[in-house]
Amino acid sequence: MAEEKPHCKVVLANSIAKSLLEEVHDGLKKIDRKPLLVGFLSSADPAARVYAEWTGKTCNENGFAFELREVDRELLEDAIIDANNDAKVDGIIVYYPIFGNRQDQYLQQIVDVSKDVEGLSHRYIFNMYQNIRFLDEHNQKKSLLPCTPLAVIKILEYLRIYNTILPYGNRLHGRTVTVINRSEVVGRPLAALLANDGACVYSVDIEDVQQFHRGEGLRKRRHEVVEKPGWTLENCLPLSDVVISGVPGDKYKVPLNLLREGAVCINFSSERNFSPEVKEKASIYVPAIGKVTIVVLLRNLLVSKR
Structure with a gap:
């Protein structure tokens, strides 16, 4: 009897955007x-x-x-x-x-x-890297986050990768994530945000690999960055239960042979960074995030008006 292929759930940005839109509509009613x-x-x-x-x-x-x-x-x-x-x-x-x-x-x-x-x-970028979540001392006015990194976080929340039993700010404790691309607009902010929420994050760029984390037992209030000399995707991917890739251009593909069985894979490039065979190894695959990014933009607009 032929062995059954593991079942991978493909989650489309549209489904995630719909649940976020409900929150946006509730906010609109107050204006x-x-x-x-x-x-x-x-x-x-x-x-x-x-x-x-x-x-x-x-x-x-x-x-x-x-x-x-x-x-x-x-x-x-x-x-x-x-x-x-x-x-x-x-x-x-x-x-x-x-x-x-x-x-x-x-x-x-x-x-x-x-x-x-x-x-x-x-102001917002400084607060993000310093893990300062509010603009005021009374914690009334939230500090906004860049749209695309925040969209990825909202997707991870939707997929229940965030553990809501843990305290707010530590809900990725125990998760290992690889982010491929360290652009200043998405890749580096995303690695910092995930590490600030408790994950061990490997940030992979053309030149090198850096580890973003808050220390053993999340002792630090904000993340620190450690260089990983000689490391490549071969070191990071087998350790990672979540892989997030955003390399521009249609040439790059994440090497599937290095993926951990049952990993969650998210693509934030406008091109597909994962080949179709990713579904044979991943447990969840999100092929694009654009529609979530736009809803996050509307959400940010409402938050800034409060």
């Missing part, structure tokens, strides 16, 4: 008008345009107002400042990459903190 989100598109990147169109569609379907402003990149700085000063604008999103260098980082800092729904301003 007496449609919040206005303004998107700035100054990039020829086709993925940026797709993201902008998705944002508009999701806003319009869910009771938000959305305005896409296509601006020459040399005029973008002034356009952001104008939106900062416009009382009608509740939130601002800029579709990157624009210049593809440090100028993009500068533009992220121009967006007013009260309108930064992407969680990219210095």
Whole structure:
């Protein structure tokens, strides 16, 4: 009798987004008008345009107002400042990459903190890495997190990888996670957030592997980073019960022979980083996260208005 293939559950972003949308709809009921989100598109990147169109569609379907402003990149700085000063604008999103260098980082800092729904301003980034979860001393105003890393966290919560029996902030204790890609926009923040929640995280980039963790028994309040000289995916993947990959381009594939049996696999690249055979080894596979990212954006907009 042929041996049965293990059953892998493929979870689509749409299903996860629906459960988050209920929370967003409840938040909207407490506001007496449609919040206005303004998107700035100054990039020829086709993925940026797709993201902008998705944002508009999701806003319009869910009771938000959305305005896409296509601006020459040399005029973008002034356009952001104008939106900062416009009382009608509740939130601002800029579709990157624009210049593809440090100028993009500068533009992220121009967006007013009260309108930064992407969680990219210095105050939010500092709080994220320091594991400071609120903006005020009374813990009333939550510090926002960047949309894509937060979307991955919401997916892990939905999949019950977070252990809700444990105290808030320690719910990934005992989990080992590999994050492939250490970009400043997604990969590194995601590794830090997962480690701050108690996981042992291996952050893998082209050059090297770093371990993010809070020490034995979660002694530290925030994560620390340890270099792992000579380590590669061969060392990390067999140890990891969760593998999250976001390498851009269609060439890269996660080596399935190194995957732990029954691992949870999540792809956050616009291309598929896992070949279809991943379903023969993984217990859960999430092939894309884009729709969750956009709902998280709306959630951030509501949180910033409270």
